[in-house]
Amino acid sequence: MxxxxxxxxxxxxxxxxxxxxxxxxxxxxxxxxxxxxxxxxxxxxxxxxxxxxxxxxxxxxxxxxxxxxxxNPKDRVYFRSAYQRECVFFRYIVPSMIELQNTYKIIEGLKMKFPNCILAKMEDGEETIVIYLDNEFKLLSRFFKLDFSHSSIVLKNLAKLHGLSFVLQKTSPDVFENIRNLCGKDIQYAAPENIPESLVYYFKESLKVVSNSEFKAKLEEISPHILEILSKSTAPVRNYSTICHADCWTNNILFKHQGKRPVEALFVDYQLVRYASPVTDISYFLYTCMDQEILCNNYDRLLNIYYGTLSAVLRQCNLDVKHIYPKEVFQKHLKEYSVLGLIEALISMKIITADTEEALKMTEMKYHSSEPPAITGCKTKNQAIYVERINGVVNDFFNRGYSIDALLSK
Structure with a gap:
């Protein structure tokens, strides 16, 4: 150190x-x-x-x-919108959600915990976010194999965040309208023409290691349209959108443990917060952070935990999940919007599974180059993990009968 x-x-x-x-x-x-x-x-x-x-x-x-x-002033300009979005989160969203929790006396097990923000500035040239680091919460290694106990805590926290968003929309529509106006447009994908073309190269690179020929052919068919799909999947959905973290993966989740058992999770890095289908958060986490074994054995159980927690949060605030986010709507969203998690995993998995030095180089190319030739055909030190994770995600997605192109017609 x-x-x-x-x-x-x-x-x-x-x-x-x-x-x-x-x-x-x-x-x-x-x-x-x-x-x-x-x-x-x-x-x-x-x-x-x-x-x-x-x-x-x-x-x-x-x-x-x-x-x-x-x-670097150039970097501050490049990341300005991300800083502004996180400032919106800490200035407007967090206080409103904490007030809701206090007003409805939400029980401890259903309370959402937020980072303690000391300073949030979004003025041009002064973009700064400062938060306390709680020594009880630790970041896991990217290579830690998330088990059911860790994953279930994450799904519970997503349900709390989404649930409070639904409550805020219903109980304080004027307050929420202001928040929605500030974060309704996705930072990364709202305008397909502004999405880095390099993302397509990372997507195609992952297709090379897909072993199921049928699934691979389907993915190749949509490869010319993935930027459009990303844009449509992150756009607001009428009546059923919530405030989403939008970057919920291992590097942005801190865990508190008792012994080896996780007891709490804390989300950090809210720079991509958006207003979209809750499933965009769920699928992003499940497909970028979990391997096929965990997905196969626990996927449905984790979704039940999410929906049950969402129901409980809404019930604490005198709302009924059947009216706010009906199960049939949730299942329809899973079928149509899980494609966001699939595409994000195919784009980012090479970076996620790479050693730090390799990941740094690839991230630089991903966001700052129009084309990343250095990754073409390149095998990383952790190639076997990369191949296994890609095939786990692809197999799970298609075996569930989810759609890769339903959003293209919307």
Missing amino acids: RVRKISSLHRDLVDIIGKISVITNIKKIEHFIVFGTDEIDCFLGGLHKVVIKGIRDGAKVKINVLIKWHS
Whole structure:
């Protein structure tokens, strides 16, 4: 673990740390920033874990914070919309949802926990997000094989987030209308012409390792249309959309354990929050984070946990899931919108399963190059894992009879 003292940091980052110390009322501060930690496996840069020590109310204190901030002005411009979306989340969505939980006295097991945000700035040139890092919550390795206990906690938390969104829409329509206007347009995929063409190359690269010839042929048929499908699958669905995390995968989920047993989960990185079908979150998590064994043995059970938790949250707020998100609508969404998770997995799995250095290079090409020739035909160090995961996702999707092209006609 490499530690760098404050004196060697960018001057603007020093100023941000100074603002944090004022907000948290810590005097006589010492700062250390940690690079390359196990807790932060970030592919897009701009993350800084900072340890702040000092005096507060006469006592020694130490806090860990995560600062999202890019030193390069070009990067700040490139990621501006993502910073703005996360600011919307912490400024408007979180306070509204916490108020709902307090108003309806939602029981502890059904409460959604949110990161404690210290600072959220979205003004041009000053894009910054700062959150506390709770030492009780830890990030798992990308290569950790998610079991049923971890996955079920994630599905419960998605249900809580979606449930509170439904409640907010019903009980505070004016407040929600403002939120919907701020995050109804998907950052990544709203405009197909602005989606990086390199995503198609990653999709086609994954098709090369699909072993089932029938499934492979179907995927090849839609390959010219995947950008359109991504755009349509992330657009709002009349009457049945919720606030979605939109990037719910292992790197953005912290777990709290008692012994080896997970007892709580905390979602972080809300920079892609959108208003869309809840299934976009569910399918994204299941297909980017789980292998075929877990999917095959636990998929239906996990969906039942999700829907049961959603029902319970709504019931706590005097709403009936049968009226808000009927089971038949949920099942229809699963059939039509799970394609989002499938395509995202095919695009990103090579990066997800790669070693960190390989993943960094591929992510750079994915977002900043029109064509990533370096991955064409390239085998990673973890090729066997990559091939296994791709085929697990593809087999599960098609064996469930889900549609890859239903959204194209909408």
